[in-house]
Amino acid sequence: MEHTVLETLRCCSICNGTAFRHVHSVRDHTVSGETFDVVDCTSCGARFTNPRPDPQSIGAYYSSPDYISHSNASKSLQDRLYQFARHWALRNKHAVLAKHRINGRVLDIGCGTGEFLGYLKSRGYLVQGVEPDLGAREQAIANHALDVVPNLDSIPSNEQLQVVTMWHVLEHVPDSRKTLKKVYSILADRGVLLIAVPDHESWDAQHYGADWAAYDVPRHLNHFRQADLKRLLDEHGFVIMEIRRMWMDAPYIAMLSERYRGKSTLLALLVGLLLGAWSNLKALVDRRPTSSTLYIAQKQEP
Secondary structure, three states: OOOOOEEOOOOOOOOOOOOEEEEEEEEOOOOOOOEEEEEEEOOOOOEEEOOEEOOOOHHHHHOOOOOHHHHOOOOOHHHHHHHHHHHHHHHHHHHHHHHHOOOOEEEEEOOOOOHHHHHHHOOOOEEEEEOOOHHHHHHHHHHHOOOEEOOHHHOOOOOOEEEEEEEOOHHHOOOHHHHHHHHHHHEEEEEEEEEEEEOOOOHHHHHHHHHOHHHOOOOOOEEOOHHHHHHHHHHOOEEEEEEEEEOOHHHHHHHHHHHHOOOOHHHHHHHHHHHHHHHHHHHHHHOOOOOEEEEEEEEOOO
């Protein structure tokens, strides 16, 4: 990572505030071993990585066999657990989507190796993907015969899609406002947007602090709360129809966090399952968010 160029944000991407408070110094456990600062905007409370790699440097932080959403690996116990959870999640994602749209054109932004789109395609949806990573994009095209483009700007603004999905993608996006503005333009009237993001107000996030695996710096540029997503969606012409807890994320994130704290794979698995279940119980009893949250919103014409 010798040639990394960092950019420092001078204003908040949510409210344009210019004063920040340092929260954590978080280590990149996946690729570089470097440490990055996570800060809060003192005006609105939005949290983000600052400074962060510039657009020309960020790609190097995804170049790792440990980044499974791009590699589709299944070698280690951690990989196999991820694969098991993903196969279960495919059916769950489809069930959530089918509740709102049983057919139509679907764009998955950040589609990775294309498993979700392949699943939808087999059930009659017309599908397309966006995936910046060349290796993952090539796998999606080869394995599932998908139409996948490298960036959102490649999608014509006059598209009329019924559904856009962003499964753990918005936290990677440098400019959330620009992305949501584009999504609004390509969705048909009453089109549905699904966004899943980690939530740093969950019990497991607060328990692990700087070791919380879902900070995943510097790949995660933004670290959201429900208040942030509600504000962004409202500002960009979307009405939230449903907010769902994502119960499967906490055990996996807790397991990774325990590994970051130095535990063996087996011990991390056992402790992660226990603390992940506790985090979910706290979410249920205390009405707090789970480790990740799913937002289902609908486009409203101005």
